Amino acid sequence: MSDDCVSFETDDGVTTITFDDPDRRNPLSHDVKTELLSVLPTLPDDEDVRCVVFQGAGSAFSSGGDIDAMKERRRLQDEGGFEEVLREELRLANRMVRTVHTLPIPTIAKLDGPAVGSGAALALACDVRLASESGRIGFGFRHVGLSVDSGVSYLLPRLVGLSKAKDLALTGEIVDAETARELGLVDRLYDDDEFETEASEYVETLATGPSVALEHIKLLMNGSFDTDLQSALEREKAAQEVVAHTDDHVEGVDAFLEKRSPEFTGQ
Numbered sequence: 001m002s003d004d005c006v007s008f009e010t011d012d013g014v015t016t017i018t019f020d021d022p023d024r025r026n027p028l029s030h031d032v033k034t035e036l037l038s039v040l041p042t043l044p045d046d047e048d049v050r051c052v053v054f055q056g057a058g059s060a061f062s063s064g065g066d067i068d069a070m071k072e073r074r075r076l077q078d079e080g081g082f083e084e085v086l087r088e089e090l091r092l093a094n095r096m097v098r099t100v101h102t103l104p105i106p107t108i109a110k111l112d113g114p115a116v117g118s119g120a121a122l123a124l125a126c127d128v129r130l131a132s133e134s135g136r137i138g139f140g141f142r143h144v145g146l147s148v149d150s151g152v153s154y155l156l157p158r159l160v161g162l163s164k165a166k167d168l169a170l171t172g173e174i175v176d177a178e179t180a181r182e183l184g185l186v187d188r189l190y191d192d193d194e195f196e197t198e199a200s201e202y203v204e205t206l207a208t209g210p211s212v213a214l215e216h217i218k219l220l221m222n223g224s225f226d227t228d229l230q231s232a233l234e235r236e237k238a239a240q241e242v243v244a245h246t247d248d249h250v251e252g253v254d255a256f257l258e259k260r261s262p263e264f265t266g267q
Helices: 030-045 067-079 082-102 118-125 140-144 152-160 162-171 177-183 192-207 211-222 229-243 247-257
Strands: 006-011 014-019 051-056 107-111 114-116 128-132 136-138 174-176 188-190
Touching (some): 006 030, 014 192, 030 082, 051 192, 082 118, 114 118, 118 136, 118 152, 128 177, 136 177, 152 162, 174 177, 177 188, 188 192, 211 229, 211 247
Parallel strands (some): 014 051, 107 128, 128 188
Antiparallel strands (some): 006 014, 136 174
């Protein structure tokens, strides 16, 4: 399935979403956000989808906001309709990030080039970020005279701490992949010539894992900053009571006792 600027392909348990507007460095345009919001909510109901990967075509992951759309909004400031269009774009961005962040399937952002602004925010909303040496990430909203949006004020401090989050957002600095890994913005860093191979192996690890267990791990981790220890323990208990009844748990125990690799089915 594809739109002019975003495509969706499912193979071997992995849905790969490619931002495909390389001449403009893959902005998250109105149409891209709308397409994402039409497809992403359907993926948990598809048993063939056990992992979702976001990537960008060409030399960038995503340049974030659509500059052409910003120009059009400037025209509307004089002619009318500006507030309505702005609210709609922000509403779409909010829904997009929230949908990615809460998707009950592991999500991975492959950064083989710059991820900037709302493009960087979408990457932060994913569970894991894999980067090549060419990867870069930045939150340069200030460069176009804007505050942060797309969940940056929530996601960024949770990864790098409040002070560093302010530093990155206030300066709009774009950091290289090595620095991003040191800060915790990137989880795995690979050489450019090994990126696709190494990233594919990582994706396969999640796509062939015990899907029900991974879903609960994600839910527990996502809620960990908004709870106390006792509540976390209760939530873990409830999750284990569900996961312990899965076929994958039986397979995992059998494989361990038989000294072989488990073959999880996602059930």
